[in-house]
Amino acid sequence: MSAWPVLSWLVFFPLVACLLLPFIRGEKAVRVFTLLAGLVECALAWPLFAFDLADKGYQFVEKVPWVPAWGLNYYLGLDGISLLMVLLTVLLLPLCVLCSWTYIGKRIKEFHFCLLLMTAACVGVFVSLDFVLFYVFWEAMLVPMFLLIAVWGGPERRYASLKFFLYTLAGSTLLLVAMVAFYKAGGTFSIPELTGKTYGFNFQYWTFLAMAIAFAIKVPMFPFHTWLPAAHVEAPTAGSVLLASVLLKMGAYGFLRFCLPLTPLASQYFAPMMIAISIASILYGGFVALGQRDMKKLIAYSSVAHMGFVTMGIFIFSLRGLEGALMVMLNHGITTGALFMLVGAIYERSHSREIAENLGLGKFLPAYMFFFGLFALSSLGFPGTNSFVGEILVLIGVFAYEPWVGAAIIPGVMLGAAYMLRLGQKLAWGEPPKAQGWRDLNSREWVYFLPLAALVLYIGLAPGLTLRAMDPTLGRVLTEFRAGLARLEPNPSSAPALLAQNPQINRAALSAGPASAGVPDKE
C-alpha cells in the first residue's frame, strides 16, 4: 500500500472539480477549466505506472471502515483488469472535453459538470472492492449519463434517455438482491473475501441469474441490446464516447469480477447459453449494422457485435479467451470512441449523420478520411491494428474450445469487414460528393484523434506490455474459478449429486470442466 491514496484522488478529484465549476464564469473558461481538470486527472493517474506487473493481487489498496454496523468498507484496489479500464476512462475525459468544444452550445457548465461526475463514477466502479461501494458507483453513473442524453441529445432524446435509464436501472435492482444474498451467505461485502468462499449450486444458480441480467443489459447482449442504438444515436458525441468506451465495459467487467469467481459452477452451467447468446449478438449486430443508413446507428450495432466477442471470450474459461475478451474491451473502447468522435466531427460540418449526406469526403477532407480509414480498419480487426490482437486471441480460444463455435463466429468477423468497408467507401468516394467547401480537421481535432490513433497502432503492433499487465490477474481469475469448481466437486452432498440428477449439467461440466477441458493455457 502506498502512502499516496492514488485511487481516492482519481475518484474524488473530478468531484472536487465539479464543486468548483459553478464558480467559473464564461463559456470558454468553463471549457478550459474542465480540460485542465481532465489533464490533472491524467497526471494523477501517473503513479499507476508503478503497477507491479508480476503481482496478481490487488494493488494501491485503501481500506477504511465506512458503515461498521453493516460491515461496509471504503475499500479500493486495482488489479490488471481494472488498471486498463481506469487508464482508458481517465484518458477519455480530456478528449471528451475537446470533442465537445464546439459541438455543445447550450448549458455548457452543466454539461461539463455531468462529464466530471461520469468520470468519477466510472473510475469508482472499476476500483471498488466492496460490493456496496461498487453498486453505489454503478448506479451513480446513471444520472449524469441520463442527463447527457436527455438534455444535450438529438430529437428523440427524451425517449432514448428514458429507455436507457429504465433498462439499466431495472436490470440492476436484482443485482442489489444478489448483493444482499451474498452478504448473508458470505458474511461480508468485500469482494476478495467473498471470492474465497463456497456457495451451494442453488444459491449460485439464482445469484448468477440476478447478476447476469444486470451485466447483460449493460454489455449489452443480444435480446437486451435495444436501448443501445437509441441511446447512441441520440446522445451527444461525448456521451456516445463515454457510453461506448466505458459504460459497455462495465457489464463485461462485472462478469469477470463477479460471475466467474463468485459463481463458478453456475457460470459453467450457463456457459452454453451465454455462448449461444454471444454468437447471436455477433451475427445479429453484424447483419443489422450492414443495413444502417445512420452512421451512429451503424457503429452502435457494431458495438453489439464486438461485445459479443467479449462475452464469448469470457465464457469459454481459458486464458486465451479471457485475454482476448479484455483486449477487445480495451480496443473497442479506443476504436469505437474514436469512431463516434469522427461522426461527431462530420456532424458539425454536414449537420447530418446520414451516410447519404456525407458522401465523397476523400477529396476534400483527406486528414479526416485518413483517421476514419485507420479507425475503421481497426474496428474490423485488420492485422497491425489493436482490434486484430483481441479478436485473434478470442478466436484462438474459441477454436480450442469447440471448433464449430469458432466456425459460427467467422461470418461475424467477415460482416465486420463488410459494414465498415462499405461505410468507409461511401464516405471516401461516394457520389455525388457533398463536401465542397467543408474545412478539413482543425488543430483541436488533430489533438484528440492523435492519441487514440497512436494507441491503435501501439497496441496493434506491440501488445506485449498490455498482455503482461493483464495476464497475472486473468490467471488469478481462472485459478479462483477452477478452485471454486473443485471446492464443490469433491463434496458428496452437493454438486456430484446434482450432476447425477441432472444430465444437462453433466454434459456442460464434461465439455468445459477444468479436468477435461483440454484447453492449453498460455506457455
Add this chain to the structure above:
Amino acid sequence: MPSLGLLLPELFQTLLTGVLFVQALARPRQADQPPGPAAATAWVPWAAALGVAVALWSLPARGLILWQAYQLDGLSQFFKLAVAVGLFLVTLNAQRPAGVRDDQRADYFMFIALSSLGLMLLASAVELITVYLALEISSYSLYALIPLRGKEGKAAEAGIKYILFGAVATALALYGLALVLAAQNTSYLAGLGQRPWSWGAAPLGVVGISLFLAGFFYKLALFPFHFWAPDVYDGTGNQTAAFVATMPKLGAVVVLVRIGALLGPASEVTALLAVLGALSMTFGNLAALVQQDLKRLLGYSSVAHAGYIMVGLVACSAQGLAAASFYSLVYLLMNLTAFWVICRLAEDGRNLVLDDLNGLYQRAPFLAFVLAVAAFALVGLPPTAGFMGKLFLLTSAWGRGHDWLVVVAALNTAISIYYYLNLVRHAYTREAEAAPGAAPVGGLVWGGVLAAVLLILGALPAPVFQWAEAAGLQLAR
C-alpha cells in the same frame, strides 16, 4: 416523581404549544381588522430549531417512568429527534401557508405543534392505553388542520375522508386493544412480550393485535388502509400535506417497531405484515405510475414507502428494526424535500401537475436540482440517503424467512423509477410553454440544505445510523 429533566423535549413542545395558544388568543374580534400579533409567527421555526437542539441534548436520556407506562430509550429519543427535525422543517416550509388567513396562522402552528407533541408521546409510550391516548393527541389536531384550506369542495372532502377513515381505524384499534387485554391480561408491552403470539396459543390475542395495528396502518397509509392518502394530499394545502405526509408516519413506525419487537419472525402477524407490505408497495407504485397531480403522485408513493418500511419490520431483528427506524427518518427528509420544492413553486397554494414542472430547469435551476435529488432519493438511487435506507432494509430482511419480500421490494424499485424519473424529465428535458416567469427565490438556501443532507446521509450514514442501531439492539430479543 420522575425527574423532569428526562422529559425535556416533551416539556419544550408543550411550552411551544402553550405560547402559540396564547398568541392565537390575540386575534382581533372582526375578520376585517388587521391581523395583529396573531400573524407574527416568524419566530416559530427558530423555536422549533431550539426544539431540535433540546431533543439532541436529551438523546442519551434513559428511564422508565410514570408507572412503567412511559419509557425513555434509544428508540424513543431517536424518534423524538426525528419529530423535532420534522417540525422544524415543516414550520420553516409553512411560513405563509396559502389558504390560511393571516390571523389564523398562530392557530395553524399550534395545531402542528400539538400534533408533534402527541407524536413525541407516542415514541415513548410502552403501554397500550398510553399508546392509544398519544395517538389521539397526535390525530385530533390533524382533523382540524386538513379542512383549513378555505371553502373548496376538495378540502372539505379531504377533511371528511380523513375524519371518517380515522374514526373507523381508531374504533378498530380500540376494539383490538380490548381483545388483547382480554386475551393476554396485560396492556404493558413488556408484559405482552412474555406472552405467546401464535395463532394456536392465543388466537384472540393475534386478532386483537392485528386490529390494534390497523389503527397505525391507517396512519402509515398502508394498503388497504391507504384510501385517504391521495385524496387528503390532493385536497389539503401544500404545506399541510407536507406535514400530513411525513410526521404521522413517524409515530406509526415507532409503535410498529415496538410491537414488531414483541412478535417473532415466525408469527402469523409478521406474515400478515409481510403480505400487506408487498401489496402496499406494489399497489402504491402501480397507482402512482398514472398520476398527473404531484401531490397525488407523492400520496401513492407514500403508500409504496409504507410497504418498504414493513420489510424491515418483518425481519424482527435488531438490524431490521434499526433499518426501519432509519428509513422512516430518511423518508421524512426526502418527502419534505420534495414538498419543499412543490411549496416553493406554488406560492399561491394551487395544486401542481407534472406539466407545471416543465422547463423548471430554466426557470429555477437550483430548485430543479433539489427536486432531482429528492426524486432520486425516493427511487433509492445511490449516492442518496434513500439508497442506504433501502440497502439496510433489504439486507436486514434477507434470510429471515421473507426472502420473497426482498425480491418484491427490489422489483418495485424498478417499477417506481418511471414516475420519479418523470419528475426529473419534466423539470430538465421539457421546455416551458409559458415564458420563463418569475423564478421563486425564497427558501433556496434551505432547499439546498435539505438536498445536501440527503446526499451526505447517503455517503456517510454511519453516524446517524448508529443511533437507530442502538435503538434496535435494545428492543430485539
